[in-house]
Every structure is written in C-alpha cells, then in structure tokens.
Amino acid sequence: MTSMQNTIVALKTQLDEKIWSDDQERLAPFLQEWRGRWHGNTPLLLRPRTTLEVAAIIKICAAHKTPITVQGGNTGLVGGQMPQGEILLSTQNLNHIRAAHFDDMSMVCEAGVTLQNAQNAADNLGLKFPLSLASQGSCTIGGNLSTNAGGVHVLKYGTAKDLVFGVEAVLPNGEIFNGLSSLRKDNTGYDLSKLLLGAEGTLGIITAASLKLFPKPKETIRVMAAAASPAQALAFLNIARVGNHLSMFELIPDLGMEYVTTHIPNMRSPFSTSHPWYVLLDWEFDTDNGAAGFAENLLSQASEQGHIQDAVIAASQSQAEALSALRENLSAAQKPVGATIKHDITVPISQVPTFIKQANTALLANIPHCRPLPFGHLGDGNIHYNIGQPEGMDSAKFMSQEETVNNIVYDIVDALGGSISAEHGIGILKKDQLAKRSDTAKASMMKTIKTALDPDGILNPRLIF
Ligand SMILES: Cc1cc2nc3c(=O)[nH]c(=O)nc-3n(C[C@H](O)[C@H](O)[C@H](O)COP(=O)(O)OP(=O)(O)OC[C@H]3O[C@@H](n4cnc5c(N)ncnc54)[C@H](O)[C@@H]3O)c2cc1C
Structure with a gap:
C-alpha cells in the first residue's frame, strides 16, 4: 500500500466516522469554487469538530508524511484551498464562538465561524468587528487570518492581522499552540501568532482566534460621489479623511457601474447621468451630533475645488445598502462579459x-x-x-x-x-x-521558517514556494 493509502486507513479507523467522507457526491462542493477557475480532487474529506480532532488528524498525517490541504469558506481567489490529490481538511464544523467579553473588547471564535456570524456576534455584544468583505457570508475567520484579508475598512481599522490578539493552531507535528489571549500588551518573546497570520495555512492550521472588537460608531454616513479621474478621486480622498472619520473609500470606474447595472438584477446608479469614475465612502462618528453638517461641508469643499462632479448621501439604511451593493457586485458583474x-x-x-x-x-x-x-x-x-x-x-x-x-x-x-x-x-x-x-533575503527566511516548522512539507504543500 502507498503512504497515502496507509494514512487513509489510519484516519478512517482512528477517527469518528462522522467526521470523514470519501463519498464523491458529498465531496463535490468542496472541489469547485464560485469563479470556476480552480478545481480540486481528494481521496478523503475530513471535517473535525474540535481542536483535539484536528490535532489527531495532523499527528496521523505527520506520522505518514502525508500532505493535507486546509479549506475554510472556499472563497479564496488564489487557489490555495483546492486540494490536488491531498487529503482535505475543512474547518466548517469548527464553528463555535467560545467567548465574548465586553470589558476586554474581545471575542474568541473558532476558525470555521463565518465572518458574517463573527460580525453579528460582536454586534450583539454592542461592539463592532470591522473586517468587511463581499464574501463575508461564506468566508471564515480562519481563512481571513490565514490570507490576512483586507476588505473595505482597512484605511481605518487595518487588515485582518491588526484585528487579532492571538490564535490557537495545530502545528505540522500535531502539537497545539495556544496563543489565545486578550492582552493588549505582551512582550514575552516572539509573537508566534503573528507568524501564522497571512501564512496561507503553510505553518499551522488555525483552529480559533481571539479577535479585537471596537466601539460601534453612533452614526455612519454613506456617500457615493462622481469624479472625473482617479487623480480627482485622490484629491477628494485628501479632503474626505480630515477629522479621522473616514472608514471606507472605494473607487469604481464607469465601465464597472455599467456592468453592475446591466448584469445584476435590481441595481441602479444613483446618478441620472454617467460619470467617468465613482467613489463610495463611509464616514463614522462617535456622536450623532453634527455628522450631517460635517459631511455636507466636506462634500461642498470637494465640489468647489472641482474634485467631485456630483454626490448622493444615503438617506436610509436601505439606500446605504443599495449603494454598497453596486460595489459588492462588481466581481460578479464581470462574469457575463x-x-x-x-x-x-x-x-x-x-x-x-x-x-x-x-x-x-x-x-x-x-x-x-x-x-x-x-x-x-x-x-x-x-x-x-x-x-x-x-x-x-x-x-x-x-x-x-x-x-x-x-x-x-x-x-x-x-x-x-x-x-x-x-x-x-x-x-x-x-x-x-x-x-x-x-x-x-525574505524568500530565504520564509523557506527557513517553513522547513523548521514543517520539515516534511505536509501542510498546504503546493502553496507560496
Ligand atoms: C466576492 C468575493 C469578494 C472578496 N473580497 C475580498 C476583499 O475585499 N478582501 C479580501 O482580502 N479578500 C476578498 N475575497 C477573497 C476571500 O474571501 C478571502 O481571501 C478570505 O479571507 C478567504 O477566506 P475563506 O474562509 O473562504 O478561506 P479559503 O478560501 O477556504 O482558504 C484560503 C486560504 O487560507 C487557508 N486556510 C483557510 N482556513 C484556514 C485555517 N483555519 N488555518 C490555516 N489555513 C487556512 C487555505 O488553505 C487557503 O490557502 C473575496 C472573495 C470573493 C469570492
């Protein structure tokens, strides 16, 4: 028997049968992604429910030097989550929110919790988890941290790396690393959690993360403005970021607006005529006093200086969502073209x-x-x-x-x-x-770290290098 066959026998006999499947019909959704660019194949799908189950799986794979690919929400755009013959570990069933603390402004989520569910849990606590991507209904916290996801709020809150205190992960030898904490200061040597962020699952499988939460803004004003060129949009950005209220500033070309309004149902431009470029922005305020005046003042300045040609301020939550949908559907709207x-x-x-x-x-x-x-x-x-x-x-x-x-x-x-x-x-x-x-030098340091932690190259073996 090959090493892969031996591993499969060991996994099937040592694990609860509820967490594995080799039924190709059940595997199918895990082996294709929404853009249709990446297709995968695997002899076995594993869906562990606990960190201990992940550790047991990795120990078996490590003993047989058998490669394994990790998948979260399967929304990644660079093909990393798609197995090519390796065993596939999905984090879908690691989906509990273990703890949420208002005073610490922190929340411990398991890796398979979707970004949307993490945002909702923070919201229920009266706080905000600001990572925001168009894929948030499907992508997972583990995937977000492993790709160091960005999204629309980076200019105020940073990327996924900036939104985490630490992670729990299973290392390539099956050991469990516990970096979960909500400490805002901890200088006890290397920050090993950070090493796993943006590592695309090549150094460990993130099983849970302690996330940083933020105060909820009292008011958010959403605007879509029209500009003649990216240079004018940039000049508008310099005005819009005054006062440190800006949390989103997205650029859309007219071709994008045309595709979205033509190919996605119920999408309408808020402007009666077309413009070469559009900007979608949010201003967030800690008080509900003076926000409207602030927005109108900055928009008039930008207009007087010729940086914007027109602007609409969302008058309701549904209008704000309709403006955002124009931006969020840009990727999908390019498919039919x-x-x-x-x-x-x-x-x-x-x-x-x-x-x-x-x-x-x-x-x-x-x-x-x-x-x-x-x-x-x-x-x-x-x-x-x-x-x-x-x-x-x-x-x-x-x-x-x-x-x-x-x-x-x-x-x-x-x-x-x-x-x-x-x-x-x-x-x-x-x-x-x-x-x-x-x-x-960076490439050689990265290889040294990968080899030190995963000498047999079993975790996400085809990625990055
Ligand atoms: C419509 C759309 C819009 C998007 N918008 C954005 C955007 O604005 N900004 C942005 O940054 N990205 C965006 N993305 C890309 C994607 O959503 C992100 O990369 C997301 O972080 C991937 O999360 P996932 O759970 O789907 O991970 P997957 O696709 O399942 O995996 C991505 C990578 O992470 C690894 N991985 C997953 N989970 C773990 C884990 N627990 N431990 C270790 N490794 C793991 C996988 O092996 C793979 O290499 C978008 C995608 C779509 C489809």
Missing part, C-alpha cells in the same frame, strides 16, 4: 492614478480593445486591476496572454514600489511571480 485576467495589487496611495494610467496605456497597446476595469480600495492603495477580453475575441486566446499581461502589470507595480498581492495572498496563482520578484 467574458474572460478576465485579474490582479490584486497595491501601490503607495499617491501612485494609484499613475498606476492606472500606465497600466491601461501599456495593455491597450498590447491587446487593442481589451477592457481594463480598475476598482477597489483607493483609500489604502489597493486596486483590483481586472482586464476583460476584447468583445468577440476567443476567451482561450485572450487567456493565453495571461503571463504577458501579468508581467506588464507587475513590472509597473514594482517600478512604483508596490506589491503583487495586496490582500488575496500568493496561493498557487502567484507563486512563480513571487519567486521572480521577491527580495532574496
């Missing part, structure tokens, strides 16, 4: 207009009539730079140019001092580009 080559890049905020201009010019010169659609988190310099195929072009022919397109985009990113992965991670998708572009 054909193949898209996607990038998740970050540059210094000041360089976003230059990046968009240079990338659009270079790509249109290389692939005439391609349709660049740059959108996303202007407030923190993170742009999702998607390029749609020219109308009528064969999708496969367009996708065959992916590497050339990537090199054009990433060369510009490098020249502007940016990063080729802002918030989605490296996974499978970007590992060649990382190898090509990474600082050599």
Whole structure:
C-alpha cells in the first residue's frame, strides 16, 4: 500500500466516522469554487469538530508524511484551498464562538465561524468587528487570518492581522499552540501568532482566534460621489479623511457601474447621468451630533475645488445598502462579459492614478480593445486591476496572454514600489511571480521558517514556494 493509502486507513479507523467522507457526491462542493477557475480532487474529506480532532488528524498525517490541504469558506481567489490529490481538511464544523467579553473588547471564535456570524456576534455584544468583505457570508475567520484579508475598512481599522490578539493552531507535528489571549500588551518573546497570520495555512492550521472588537460608531454616513479621474478621486480622498472619520473609500470606474447595472438584477446608479469614475465612502462618528453638517461641508469643499462632479448621501439604511451593493457586485458583474485576467495589487496611495494610467496605456497597446476595469480600495492603495477580453475575441486566446499581461502589470507595480498581492495572498496563482520578484533575503527566511516548522512539507504543500 502507498503512504497515502496507509494514512487513509489510519484516519478512517482512528477517527469518528462522522467526521470523514470519501463519498464523491458529498465531496463535490468542496472541489469547485464560485469563479470556476480552480478545481480540486481528494481521496478523503475530513471535517473535525474540535481542536483535539484536528490535532489527531495532523499527528496521523505527520506520522505518514502525508500532505493535507486546509479549506475554510472556499472563497479564496488564489487557489490555495483546492486540494490536488491531498487529503482535505475543512474547518466548517469548527464553528463555535467560545467567548465574548465586553470589558476586554474581545471575542474568541473558532476558525470555521463565518465572518458574517463573527460580525453579528460582536454586534450583539454592542461592539463592532470591522473586517468587511463581499464574501463575508461564506468566508471564515480562519481563512481571513490565514490570507490576512483586507476588505473595505482597512484605511481605518487595518487588515485582518491588526484585528487579532492571538490564535490557537495545530502545528505540522500535531502539537497545539495556544496563543489565545486578550492582552493588549505582551512582550514575552516572539509573537508566534503573528507568524501564522497571512501564512496561507503553510505553518499551522488555525483552529480559533481571539479577535479585537471596537466601539460601534453612533452614526455612519454613506456617500457615493462622481469624479472625473482617479487623480480627482485622490484629491477628494485628501479632503474626505480630515477629522479621522473616514472608514471606507472605494473607487469604481464607469465601465464597472455599467456592468453592475446591466448584469445584476435590481441595481441602479444613483446618478441620472454617467460619470467617468465613482467613489463610495463611509464616514463614522462617535456622536450623532453634527455628522450631517460635517459631511455636507466636506462634500461642498470637494465640489468647489472641482474634485467631485456630483454626490448622493444615503438617506436610509436601505439606500446605504443599495449603494454598497453596486460595489459588492462588481466581481460578479464581470462574469457575463467574458474572460478576465485579474490582479490584486497595491501601490503607495499617491501612485494609484499613475498606476492606472500606465497600466491601461501599456495593455491597450498590447491587446487593442481589451477592457481594463480598475476598482477597489483607493483609500489604502489597493486596486483590483481586472482586464476583460476584447468583445468577440476567443476567451482561450485572450487567456493565453495571461503571463504577458501579468508581467506588464507587475513590472509597473514594482517600478512604483508596490506589491503583487495586496490582500488575496500568493496561493498557487502567484507563486512563480513571487519567486521572480521577491527580495532574496525574505524568500530565504520564509523557506527557513517553513522547513523548521514543517520539515516534511505536509501542510498546504503546493502553496507560496
Ligand atoms: C466576492 C468575493 C469578494 C472578496 N473580497 C475580498 C476583499 O475585499 N478582501 C479580501 O482580502 N479578500 C476578498 N475575497 C477573497 C476571500 O474571501 C478571502 O481571501 C478570505 O479571507 C478567504 O477566506 P475563506 O474562509 O473562504 O478561506 P479559503 O478560501 O477556504 O482558504 C484560503 C486560504 O487560507 C487557508 N486556510 C483557510 N482556513 C484556514 C485555517 N483555519 N488555518 C490555516 N489555513 C487556512 C487555505 O488553505 C487557503 O490557502 C473575496 C472573495 C470573493 C469570492
């Protein structure tokens, strides 16, 4: 018998049969993802319910040097959660909120708790967990921390890494590391929890996390404004962040608005005419006094200085949600338009207009009539730079140019001092580009750490390197 077959026999005989399955029908949803880009295969799916069960699984896999892939909500965009013949461990059943403390402003969630459920639990406690992504109904806390997810509130609250005190994890030898605490100060050597954040499951399986909660704002004002160019939107950002109330600042091109309002049911632009660019923003206030006046004042300043062409302030919760839906549906709205080559890049905020201009010019010169659609988190310099195929072009022919397109985009990113992965991670998708572009000392330190913790390379073995 092969080592994989021996491992499967050991897992099936030593674990409760409720937590494993090799029924291909039950496995199917775990082996495809919403974009249809990644497809997986596995001989066995494991759905442990406790940290001890995760540890038991990893000990068996470690003893046989058998590789294992970890999956949370299966919303990752770089292919890391999709097994290619490895055993698949889903955290879906690690879904309890173990504790929530108002005074400590902290909450301990198991890894498989969805982001939406974590937000709701914080809300029930009278506090806020500010991580916010369009995938929040499905993505999990473990996945969010392993990818160091960003989302729309990074400019005020930081990325997932900034929203956690510590984690509990099962290490590649099956040992349980307990970094759960709610201490705001703890200088007792290396911060080992941090090592696991953004590690994409290559150094340990996060089983629970102690999350940082924040006071709920008394009032949030949501605005959609229209701008002539990314440079004008940036000038508006400089006005909008005065007073430190800004918690979201998202850029949408008119092509994106056209796709969303055409391809997603019940979506309408709040403006009667189209504009080249739009910005969706939130201002949060700790008091309910003076918020409206503050917003109107900043919008008039931006308008008088010519940075915005029009603006609407959401007058109700449902209007605020309708404005957000225009941004949240941007990814889904690109699907019917054909193949898209996607990038998740970050540059210094000041360089976003230059990046968009240079990338659009270079790509249109290389692939005439391609349709660049740059959108996303202007407030923190993170742009999702998607390029749609020219109308009528064969999708496969367009996708065959992916590497050339990537090199054009990433060369510009490098020249502007940016990063080729802002918030989605490296996974499978970007590992060649990382190898090509990474600082050599960083690459060698990362390999040293991986080898020290996982000498047999059993955890998420195909990722990053
Ligand atoms: C519509 C849409 C919008 C999105 N918007 C954003 C956005 O604004 N910002 C953003 O950052 N991302 C965004 N994403 C990407 C995705 O939602 C995030 O990367 C999310 O953090 C992944 O969480 P998940 O639970 O789905 O993880 P999965 O997809 O299951 O896994 C992602 C990676 O983490 C590893 N992993 C998962 N759980 C664990 C664990 N417990 N321990 C160790 N490793 C683990 C997996 O092996 C894999 O490598 C979006 C995705 C979609 C589909």
